[in-house]
């Protein structure tokens with residue numbers, strides 16, 4: 343079962359499990375997405391794949407006893423994003439991250455012991471706050487600086503409690519994921535769309551922030567590896583590229599691939615946005631045999647190709 347299967351990461355994970363020959367129950371409530379129309383379309387596409395059964399369900403509200411009947415649950419549903427979690431978004435982060443996860447874990451724990459699934463849960467690099475002069479390791483103190491990050495810390499606490507209660511939970515701390523189907527609110531999506539429209543690129547802050555940008559193909563590989571590994575219950579694993587890149591360097595790569603030199607439109611920095619995220623990937627390498635393979639130039643070319651293909655489809659015949 344993949345929750346959030348109408349979303350950016352979840353749709354890729356659902357596709358990958360189905361391609362590997364698994365039966366996939368794809369769960370989502372597209373109306374809860376930051377981009378409901380995109381999620382509805384993606385859910386239809388995922389549902390059409392051989393081996394996938396799409397089940398619309400709101401994890402914060404609906405009866406989950408049937409959907410929890412899987413041997414592996416990959417829980418990617420939720421309300422992502424630091425920026426959208428301030429103000430009115432705080433309640434959504436609380437509902438779709440914390441309450442949804444609490445209910446899902448309870449439904450999984452309620453199954454007879456031998457039928458309880460392995461539950462892999464998306465967490466986030468934002469739980470660390472800003473990285474210092476070395477990459478963040480999983481046992482570093484958590485330092486959430488936004489309602490979104492705080493909701494993920496709470497999700498992690500729920501996963502640890504469930505592990506103590508006998509449920510096998512694994513937390514994957516994803517770092518700035520990009521690639522085809524990236525969410526419309528995310529930086530590269532906004533940059534590519536602006537550049538293709540001939541508009542200035544909307545950049546929050548001065549572009550010096552750096553990120554362990556991680557291609558969704560690598561994120562999928564780590565997630566599938568976690569589903570097949572025998573990991574200690576409750577463990578957290580960083581899933582991020584080992585080399586952080588400054589946003590302005592990423593813009594240089596992106597505009598190089600696009601062959602344009604757009605203007606930059608600076609916008610106020612987002613409160614709670616880490617100055618730097620930087621993944622230590624030693625644990626992922628040791629326990630999952632995983633390391634990110636996609637470099638940023640190659641990965642951005644991939645995402646740009648997707649934007650172009652989408653635009654070509656949308657041009658009326």
Ligand SMILES: NC(=O)c1ccc[n+]([C@@H]2O[C@H](COP(=O)([O-])OP(=O)(O)OC[C@H]3O[C@@H](n4cnc5c(N)ncnc54)[C@H](O)[C@@H]3O)[C@@H](O)[C@H]2O)c1
Pocket residue numbers: 345346347348349350351352369370371372373374375376381399400401402403417418419420421422423437438442464465466467515516517518519520525
């Ligand atoms: N994309 C990233 O860079 C990134 C980084 C770190 C962590 N994460 C985490 O990974 C997960 C997936 O992120 P994404 O970028 O694919 O987000 P996304 O918004 O594209 O996908 C999330 C999906 O969850 C669904 N959803 C929300 N609330 C729901 C509910 N109550 N019941 C059922 N479905 C619900 C939404 O409809 C959406 O389709 C999230 O938990 C996010 O916090 C993502």
